[in-house]
Amino acid sequence: MTQLRTVQVLGGGSAGSSAHVRSLAAGLVARGVRVTVCAPAELKHLYDFPGAGAHFAAVPRRSDPAAIGALRAACAKADVVHAHGLHAAVRATL
Structure with a gap:
């Protein structure tokens, strides 16, 4: 069986989200899922996503072609993409 891959997409990165x-x-991660978190770069260390075992892809909170391309690349081989917030959902669907 192959490892399930999921991408968690944060928009603005509010404290709750x-x-x-x-x-x-x-x-x-504890259940064997490979997790990638896509969020603005400043959230990587603030919430220590790598410390939770997740990979981290810095994706700015913009909808320009470069930001959408970075998000698309991070999601390319995902089995599940889960967006947190309206802005993240719109960008993830692009």
Whole structure:
């Protein structure tokens, strides 16, 4: 069986959403799921997503082609993409 891969996408990274994503990432990793968190770079160390076992992809909170391209690349081989917040959902669907 192959390892399930999920991407958690944060928009603005409010404290509640960021803490929620860190908790989800830790729980999923503990169950053998490969997790990537896509969020603005400053959230990587603030919420220590790598410390929860998640990979981290810095994706700025913009909808320009470069930011959407970075998000698309991070999601390319995901089995599940879970967006947290309206802005994240819009960008993830692009």
